[in-house]
Amino acid sequence: MSLLMPLPEQAIMARREELIARLRAILPAANVIADETARRAYECDALVMYRALPLVVALPETVAQVSAIMALAQEMSVKVVPRGAGTSLSGGALPLEDGILLGMSKFNRILEVDFENRCARVQPGVQNLAISKAVEYAGFYYAPDPSSQIACTIGGNVGENAGGVHCLKYGLTTNNILGLEMVLMGGEVLRLGGKHLDSELYDLMGLMTGSEGLLGVVTEVTVRLLQKPVSARGLLLAFPTVEAGARCVGAIIAHGIIPGGLEMMDAATIGAVENFQPCGYPLDAGAIVIVELDGTPAEVDHLVAVVESIARDEGATQTRVSQNEAERLRFWAGRKNAFPAVSCIGPDYLCMDGTIPRGRLPEVLTRMDGLAKFHGLRVANVFHAGDGNLHPLILYDASKEGDIERAEKLGADILRLCVEVGGVLTGEHGVGVEKRDLMGEMFDETDLAQQQRVKCAFDPQHRLNPGKVFPTLHRCAELGMMHVQSGKLPFPELPRF
């Protein structure tokens, strides 16, 4: 809990009553939450170890209200933290004691479904899964499916560039949205994209996606809809070791097959899952790989046979192919239960989210094991194997003195290891506050300064969600300074052509 957030500005805290009164002039009284008990509900997101009581919670219902709040915040120099469903695993929606917590939960309507253009316009507070539910009668769905999809909202998905188990084949949020409406700090409303593809000039929609609520507040999203594959089958493959499983994953891709889903679990996780709710995973396996193949039945049957033969060649000790939909879902059930299952043996866990080049997996696992032993903790591993995204679950006991700190130190060591082998700190959970102070492992000062200059183009006073993503905040004026020296153009006209 050594996290340093921007110090609350006393001058702002002192003007709290004025701020509340002015928010009440913008919003219905019930949508301005000032009472401490009610504000407590917003004190953290899914990264529960960090908490802060927001100065006030505002729940706008219209774009005009969002705009007015952002203009007011700018005028009064008050910080704003946007929040969707609060499912962030990296503390992206952690409130500030001197800031407005802007809850977007009332933006919960699907505005338009346009099957002919294969898209839907939705408000940011609509749950991810609700979009697919609303269009499934016509055979469509929205592809990105983060594990939290029953709760998380599309606005938050844009903020974090959410992925899911199907993103190797179907892409992340950034590949599945067509348009955004957003409000800048200060209240300007912008529309980016629409129902057409690839707007000219800078791709600000792409930039907004994954910007963790630091650049603007999303007020509408146009998402792409895909037709559901006519059939899907699963394979459950058991291997003696994680290395063998990883080799099989590489071989499947080398054969030119991009499965709809490609997941792996290690022995510790298999044990936890079978202990939690048995679903028939082989307890003697060193790793299991779940493969999902989708498409027309002829294609799926063909690919199932190919994958089965690859798996045997790679030394699978067991290959099971789902014979019906119930069996396919059973293969997935254990994977979907993995996190709660692990928390039963934990009793607490910290979920990491690094991504590595898949070929480095055996080495990373061995070294991770060493790190865990060094810190005296255990780690269970769940992987999005197709794309190299690791979710090491660090087991600890919050009631034990010093265990949280040890878990955090191990987590940081694991992420440093991911970067060292050519990977990244976070594949899908975001930097937020959790990985903020590790950004220097991946980027140098110049890289980070350039990212912050982009922030300055949107929010020059650092009022929108400050304290997240960047380890140190530099003033925009300072970042904009440039020193130019010498004036001779070098190496002209080399006779190279």
Next chain:
Amino acid sequence: MRLTPRDEADVAEAIRAALARDAPLSIEGHGSKAALGRAVAHEHVLSLVGLSGVTLYEPQELVLTARAGTPLREIVALLDAQNQQLAFEPMDHAALLGGARDDATIGGVIAVNASGPRRIKAGAARDHLLGFRSVTGRGEIVKSGGRVMKNVTGYDLSKLVAGSYGTLAALTELTLKVLPKAETEETLLLSSLGAEKGLAALRKASGSPYEVSSLAYDPQGDAAALRLEGPPISVTTRRDDLARFLADFGGATSVLAADESRAFWSRLRDAEPIAGEGVIWRVSLAPTDGFAFVERLRGADAPLIAHFYDWAGGLVWLRLETAADAHATVIRAIVYALGGHATLIRADADIRARVDVFHPQPSALASLTRRVKEAFDPRFILERGRLRAEF
């Protein structure tokens, strides 16, 4: 003066020197796209051909890293040998802009966010750029992203530089997601439906479960074309299912086998059906608006010579008689009413210096765009004037 840096450090030195003299730089690879964008004539050209070569290719990891000046054909050949490809199918501009075919560099492909008919399924260049190294207009070496598929560490600056025409930074090295090639492909052709009905058939197909990867309608020949890719067994069944699914539209059905199909789509990718004298526009709209756009253009008496539709009607390529404003006023008025954007791809340099080549933006968005440019290149030293007269 042509500057030919040997490496990234040279690029940084060149840009810092240009900053000191306030001498704006054009950035070039092989120059195949030099005629795209607003017409600018900078005295100094920063050529990136010296930064060439693939530095990493791991087929099993679906990733390739190349220096910006690497010839595209070199990358394609390397991928081909492993049965892989750049799935976004970058178009070749030679048919429209002249110059040699097959002469692009990977840096140029990314800088214009190139794509092709498979865009609707596989995405554009932006969707395949995992990370990059560059020198900004501040003369600083900046990297972003990484070499892995899933990465949300920091802002996704890859999206910003893809399609930025070199106005933010000189790209020095690019890391791309590559994908397996389909085993085979076929194209189903529905002829004699007319444009309106043909486009409706394409839209219906785009909402089908048969994974159609490209959907185009060419008025010359009156053919709606639907591309199916995958293992042979899958392509054959999907083709038959799709033909049945669209039977109500009528028309004559025929099939292009693999080689013919590839040739057909590569011709469309490079916009060859509209090649010829005149001005050329590329218009991106909602698929349902493609037909309406062309009808309104005809209603406004614009001298349309040739056109065709890609992306199920969402992309319209046009060639018109030349005119002082290249018909920007009438085209933009229609696009404004429908939603979308229109890009002037080819016109004489004097026209491209006067007319907005890229679609005008509302003022708040235009200001933000300028601030983003300033964040990377406050002195407008890189490709000054290429995107907008103001910067």
